[in-house]
Amino acid sequence: MPNVKLTDNLYWVGAVDWNIRYFHGPAYSTHRGTTYNAYLVIDDQITLVDTVYRPFSGELIRHISEIVDPSKINNVIINHVETDHSGSLPLIMELAPNAKIFCTQRGKEGLEKHYFGGWDYNVVKTGDELNTGKKTFAFVEAPMLHWPDSMFTYVKEDAVLLPNDAFGQHIATNFRFDDEVDVNEVMDEAAKYYANILLPFSLLVLKKLDEVTKMGIDIKMIGPSHGIIWRKDPSKIINAYVKWASGEAERKALVIYDTMWESTEKMAKAVVDGITAEGVTAKLFKLSASDRNDIIKEMINAKAVIVGSPTINNDILPNVAPLLDDLKGLKPKNKIGMAFGSFGWGGGAVKTIEEKLRAAGLEILDESLTVKWVPTPEELDHCFSAGRMIAQRI
Numbered sequence: 354m355p356n357v358k359l360t361d362n363l364y365w366v367g368a369v370d371w372n373i374r375y376f377h378g379p380a381y382s383t384h385r386g387t388t389y390n391a392y393l394v395i396d397d398q399i400t401l402v403d404t405v406y407r408p409f410s411g412e413l414i415r416h417i418s419e420i421v422d423p424s425k426i427n428n429v430i431i432n433h434v435e436t437d438h439s440g441s442l443p444l445i446m447e448l449a450p451n452a453k454i455f456c457t458q459r460g461k462e463g464l465e466k467h468y469f470g471g472w473d474y475n476v477v478k479t480g481d482e483l484n485t486g487k488k489t490f491a492f493v494e495a496p497m498l499h500w501p502d503s504m505f506t507y508v509k510e511d512a513v514l515l516p517n518d519a520f521g522q523h524i525a526t527n528f529r530f531d532d533e534v535d536v537n538e539v540m541d542e543a544a545k546y547y548a549n550i551l552l553p554f555s556l557l558v559l560k561k562l563d564e565v566t567k568m569g570i571d572i573k574m575i576g577p578s579h580g581i582i583w584r585k586d587p588s589k590i591i592n593a594y595v596k597w598a599s600g601e602a603e604r605k606a607l608v609i610y611d612t613m614w615e616s617t618e619k620m621a622k623a624v625v626d627g628i629t630a631e632g633v634t635a636k637l638f639k640l641s642a643s644d645r646n647d648i649i650k651e652m653i654n655a656k657a658v659i660v661g662s663p664t665i666n667n668d669i670l671p672n673v674a675p676l677l678d679d680l681k682g683l684k685p686k687n688k689i690g691m692a693f694g695s696f697g698w699g700g701g702a703v704k705t706i707e708e709k710l711r712a713a714g715l716e717i718l719d720e721s722l723t724v725k726w727v728p729t730p731e732e733l734d735h736c737f738s739a740g741r742m743i744a745q746r747i
């Protein structure tokens with residue numbers, strides 16, 4: 354695909370990865386692929402903002418070469434060390450060995466520990482600027498959004514914010530802007546991205562958004578390092594981030610479970626029926642039939658997370674554990690939780706689920722549901738009533 358202009362002399366020169374289905378190793382499912390967005394600014398000095406994942410370096414170089422000889426690059430701004438963005442830096446530095454690298458102190462440390470380049474680093478911090486002639490690049494450190502080295506770059510004259518991973522989405526497309534695509538699909542991926550990557554750093558997100566707001570800068574466009582560029586309405590994603598980071602929930606519950614011989618499944622469905630009987634949205638997810646990252650996305654605006662597992666070896670089913678471990682790391686805010694499950698001769702699963710939900714910061718409801726062997730109609734009525742109670746709490 355051809356280069357794309359964001360503004361006069363500010364180009365997208367990234368790459369589209371249509372086929373990636375898992376990101377961060379096996380940790381994050383990317384059903385819609387992704388893009389690695391890099392930006393080139395032509396001025397008296399030529400500046401590249403971020404690079405792309407190394408296997409896509411050919412696309413990066415081709416896009417740059419259509420605009421300018423890569424050896425003419427004077428500055429490389431590295432907003433983030435993670436290799437999906439810095440992976441082509443060694444190649445860029447081979448082509449433009451005199452280029453200066455602009456990054457945070459932790460960025461410098463990270464780049465050296467990844468590539469051992471011994472390059473010409475210019476360490477920047479919040480408030481520092483790079484003037485390249487007619488354009489000014491202002492830097493804003495953004496530690497833990499989502500790595501310690503992360504920073505945002507703001508191109509003042511164009512009012513374009515290049516915040517790297519923040520505001521991104523894993524979605525592959527040959528269209529680059531929010532006004533060219535189905536924005537609901539983009540928001541769905543943005544929510545998944547936030548829930549699976551940025552959720553633990555929500556307090557820092559709110560602080561950073563407040564800091565940027567107080568700086569009073571005009572933001573006409575946001576060019577993240579993955580997915581679509583926010584051109585038509587950058588406030589849409591900013592407002593969504595405020596909502597997600599604040600832990601704002603809707604009248605919605607998730608009932609997540611797995612089952613051995615359908616007893617726990619019967620309980621799960623009765624709980625869902627009880628919740629919806631009160632007019633509250635409930636979504637049912639059987640873990641072995643669902644994508645864990647998609648469940649986590651659904652959790653972002655749910656008030657209640659109800660988890661069920663039968664007992665095996667005095668504990669939960671092996672495929673229930675990863676979700677609970679993810680929740681412990683993600684630490685969702687302002688949510689209530691409850692456990693349920695069937696057992697044969699000795700329990701244990703419900704206790705483990707409660708412990709893990711508590712460790713993830715959820716408020717655990719007093720009620721917990723256990724059933725020996727197969728639930729009776731009365732026991733299913735009890736599950737239904739528990740669902741009603743959950744809905745009332747929501």
Ligand code: FEO
Binds near residue numbers: 437499578
């Ligand atoms: Fe933190 Fe897209 O890398």
